Amino acid sequence: SGARIREAVSWGKVKESAKYVTVEGDATITMPIIGVSMLRANRPARD
Template sequence: ISWSKIKEEAKHLMIEGDATVLLPLMISALLTRVANR
């Protein structure tokens, strides 16, 4: 449910893993992208 925020032709990605491992990695990647703007 994205309320039309995601384009229909957008690439889809499925990652299976433990949130205690993946969440810090995702936050780190996000902060790196924001810092490089």
Template sequence: LLYQCHKNKVPIVVPGITDGSFGCQLWMYYQFHRDLRIDLFKDEQMLSELTDHATATGGILIGGGISKHHVIWWNQFRGGLDYCVYLTTAQEFDGSLSGAQIREAVSWGKVKADAKKMTVEGDATISLPIIWAAVKDRL
């Protein structure tokens, strides 16, 4: 996926890039490569411009948390996502963003009411490769 995005100049935004083990790896790399620069505001500007100028937007939201919220947050300023797929194992009962259903995003204007939308409840390490294979067969 990363290779195809790079090859086709598809930007990847990681809003929580310094979180967890990946952030630790970046920090360790930075100890010996002080020229490493990460510009989160540049990513925010790009997302703002992409959503502002898009005729339609869609998101495949794998899991929850900051990455999920980032996608739906920026899209509320254009009236919501036109297409939306949630891949999740999170439950709604605890009130977490990760477990929030698409209908909640619709109520906030983050996903359009008439959007083509689907929630896939299950482990993304299983569901995403199946979805990817199905999409690839149709291209």
């Protein structure tokens, strides 16, 4: 759905004290960027 996190807080699905970020953008651009970032963050460091 297109609901924002602040709406989920009002519904009780997300705690008000939770840390969150809202990203406004097209999924065909933002998802590959987020995906690569997540993969890089979880790989072991090189020597």
